[in-house]
Amino acid sequence: xxxxEMTWSDAAAAIERDAIIVIPAGSIEQHGHHLPLGxxxxxxxxxxxxxxxxxxxxxxxxxxxxAHARPAAGGGGPGFPGSIGVPMRVVADLVEAIVGDLxxxxxxxxxxxxxxxxxxxxxxxxxxxxxxxxxxxRALLLTWTDVVTGEDLEDIGFPAPGGFExxxxxxxxxxxxxxxxxxxxxxxxxxxxxxGGVDRRATYEMFPLPPDLVPSSGMMxxxxxxxxxxxxxxxxxxxxxLGEAIDRELGVSA
Ligand SMILES: [Zn+2]
Numbered sequence: 001x002x003x004x005e006m007t008w009s010d011a012a013a014a015i016e017r018d019a020i021i022v023i024p025a026g027s028i029e030q031h032g033h034h035l036p037l038g039x040x041x042x043x044x045x046x047x048x049x050x051x052x053x054x055x056x057x058x059x060x061x062x063x064x065x066x067a068h069a070r071p072a073a074g075g076g077g078p079g080f081p082g083s084i085g086v087p088m089r090v091v092a093d094l095v096e097a098i099v100g101d102l103x104x105x106x107x108x109x110x111x112x113x114x115x116x117x118x119x120x121x122x123x124x125x126x127x128x129x130x131x132x133x134x135x136x137x138r139a140l141l142l143t144w145t146d147v148v149t150g151e152d153l154e155d156i157g158f159p160a161p162g163g164f165e166x167x168x169x170x171x172x173x174x175x176x177x178x179x180x181x182x183x184x185x186x187x188x189x190x191x192x193x194x195x196g197g198v199d200r201r202a203t204y205e206m207f208p209l210p211p212d213l214v215p216s217s218g219m220m221x222x223x224x225x226x227x228x229x230x231x232x233x234x235x236x237x238x239x240x241x242l243g244e245a246i247d248r249e250l251g252v253s254a
Contacts, residue, residue, distance in 0.1 A: 015106040019056045024048045027066035027116035030080035032172035032219035033192035044115040067118035071202040074168035076218040088122040095126035103134035109250045114143040147241035156233040159225035173221035182231030193223040
């Protein structure tokens with residue numbers, strides 16, 4: 001159930017039932033020449049909708065204005081046209097305000113379902129501030145990469161030669177491309193999926209950013225082996241694991 005499609009009386013009923021409220025958190029960020037700027041947002045929205053198929057969940061509008069991409073976290077950095085980043089303190093203030101308002105209205109169980117690594121610090125900050133001020137409120141911050149390991153990816157047939165390296169290399173690469181091939185295939189430009197990589201990996205933050213830490217295509221790795229089939233297997237695994245965490249921490253509701 002999408003909040004923006006509900007009436008206020010529908011929302012009141014959801015609060016009365018103690019439905020879980022989910023905020024998908026994505027970004028508007030470059031994902032190479034082959035994936036849309038909304039990749040993280042589409043991913044968070046799709047995962048939320050699949051979770052809501054079997055749970056009493058209300059999906060709030062997606063957080064698309066997100067923290068700046070950083071190469072050390074797998075993003076390509078802020079230098080790409082179309083990427084919109086805002087300071088972390090702005091994200092933290094916005095999330096604190098939104099979550100505070102939802103709890104004020106009576107929601108008591110909240111999930112932030114994140115698909116953009118750089119949102120982690122500001123959302124953590126926001127939830128740590130606001131949750132203790134709301135009686136009986138509980139919140140869970142889940143980034144989809146929290147619930148799967150490299151071994152899990154190999155188990156479901158990670159298609160890239162050489163196997164899974166690490167999450168930072170996955171920016172706009174096999175996993176994210178497979179997701180979008182599965183969710184929004186019409187938006188993937190396959191002919192540009194093989195031009196990933198960077199000369200030097202950033203493992204720390206540098207200001208200003210040295211240009212050789214930024215992949216010229218925006219992709220940290222190759223995406224040529226990505227497929228909708230792998231995307232579907234990965235989606236099912238991630239949704240199962242996210243669901244287990246939500247049911248365990250916030251209680252089952254169907
Ligand atoms: Zn991404």
